[in-house]
Amino acid sequence: MKTKMTELLGIEHPVMLAGMAYVAVPKLVAAVSNAGGLGMLNPSIYAPEGAREAIREVRSLTDKPFAVNITLWLPGARENAVVALEEKVPVINTSLGRADWIINAAHEYGGKVLATVVMHRHARRSELDGADFLIVTGHEAAAHGGDIGSLVLIPQARAWVNIPIIAAGGFCDGRGLAAALALGAEGISMGTRFMLTQESPVTDDIKQVCLQASAEDTLYSDRFSGIPGRVLKTKMSERIAGQRIVSPVKALSAAREISQMLEVPLWKLFLQSLKTRRSIWSLARQAGEAVGLRKAVEGGDIDLLTFPVGQVAGVINDLPTCKEVIEQTVAEAKEVLEATKAKLLA
Template identity: 45%
Template sequence: MQTRLTTLLGIEYPLVLSGMSWISTPELVAAVSEAGGLGVLALGPLSPEETRVAILKIRSLTTKPFGVGCTLLMPGAKENADVALELQVPVINFSLGKGDWLIERCHAYGGKVIATVTTAKHALAAQAQGADAIMATGHEAAAHGGDVTSLVLVPALVDAITVPVIACGGFADGRGLLAALALGASGIAMGSRFATCFESPVHQHTKQAVLKKDQHATIYSSNFDGLPARYMQTPTAQRLTRKPMNFFVAAWQAMLAARQLNISLWKIMAGLVVEPTKIRLLACFGAATPRLKAATEQGDLNAGMQFIGQSQGLIHDIPTAQILIERIIDEARQQSLKVNAALTPGAIKG
């Protein structure tokens, strides 16, 4: 299968693993890349030293192209990106920040850059900075999707920019891939679907919870980690998203989380001095960390919170990454035959 995205990144299929903290690990990244997609390592929870080890681990598992995901808002993001750039990672995916400096350095060694956005304004800005592709995150997505659904956001961005668009949010099977291509996208990114793969480190209890829930069982709120985000609907999630987190409680919990993640408190404070408007947001981000880890790593949905997309309702098994990718491509091809038949003059509709 060939699209602008596969040509740009040198991959076999236009399928991208979203960079999910504590989920997009070297093993899952390599599995997706080996199967013909693009695995993306999440740098958010890693230190620079851990970033280096993780990248080298991926290279020991696959010779295929892979990427790293860098949330520029987070403390330590620049240091992690510096390591990825030093090691000349083929693809850099950035979000929540201005990535012009990163694009320039990545292009210097021939790498490619994907910017994750939720609006046409940010897509145009990223393209102007030199981004090679745009990942459009729709309202259906897990974690920090935008206000506009993928069905509208994707074609709107395709019309607004000239670089390839990767559709993200609501995609979990071959029907979704074909639909995205019909909307003008050059590929899709999947988080929730890959998070429930065999190679995913998500706790088995949480994976089973995904299989039991449908597309309605999610909550979209900005009251937990400070940004609008989508979570699995549980009694805990309903309680914690009912009202915004108390700032002082969030700040204290954030400091405890930073200590657990070995993030320098001085580094965090320096960032707040430079950009004081981030104080509340970073506090909420930090306070959210233990609960997110509890659901993902420990399978504790009573204490924890799990990012999940509405595509949860389309997930019914736990295949390997290779089986999943092969299935999606086959489904897309079979579905395209049905669509083509329906569009043929004189065909029976329905």
């Protein structure tokens, strides 16, 4: 299926993998790219040399285009962006921060930049800065979707900018792809759907819980990562959603965990959080979510973790390969678009 998204990014189908810490690892990224979509690595869990290795591992598994996700708000993100630019990654996806310098540097080697936004001001800023695409993420999404649902957000964003749009939040099949195209997007980005595939590194236990979840089994709050986001309803996430204050001891231990993971000294982490105007408490909340994601991959009691899951989990009930997801999504979208025409009475 061809759209502006496939043409500009050099891929076969207008479907991409969303950036997911601990989940969007080289094997999953390559599986999506090899199936004709756009795989996207999330290097936020690596120090720069780890990010470089992961990028090179993706390249050893696929010769197709892939992307790297840079969440500028996170500690270590600027350093990882520099590595992605040095490695001339074909597509960079930026979010939560000004990315003009990344856009300029990527364009110099022919790379493309997708900017994730949920509001008008950031959409316009990204277009003015030269981003090639916007990814707009609706309220249904796992993790950081905006306040507005995809059905309203996509056409609204279509009117905000002239650059093409990729829709995210609530998509899992061909009906969703057809709807996204109808609403003015050029393709879709999926997180929860690709997390629930054979190649996803999440443990089978968690996959089974997500497969049985209904659309009501998620919680949306700023208490999980410091900014509003959606996670699976568990004993832990319900407890955190009700907690107004993070204990100083927990905050310090979480900050230590991030500092070790990214090989960034604690003092630098504090300085960075001041620069990005975030409190150490919000850093602690974000660390808590990172730990939840790590446990979801390494194995851990589901009741003890916070783990991003979208409302679309309520619609997903199988565990296909990435290739099956992409082929079925595209085939179904074509059928739905034809069948929709046939619904119209003369």
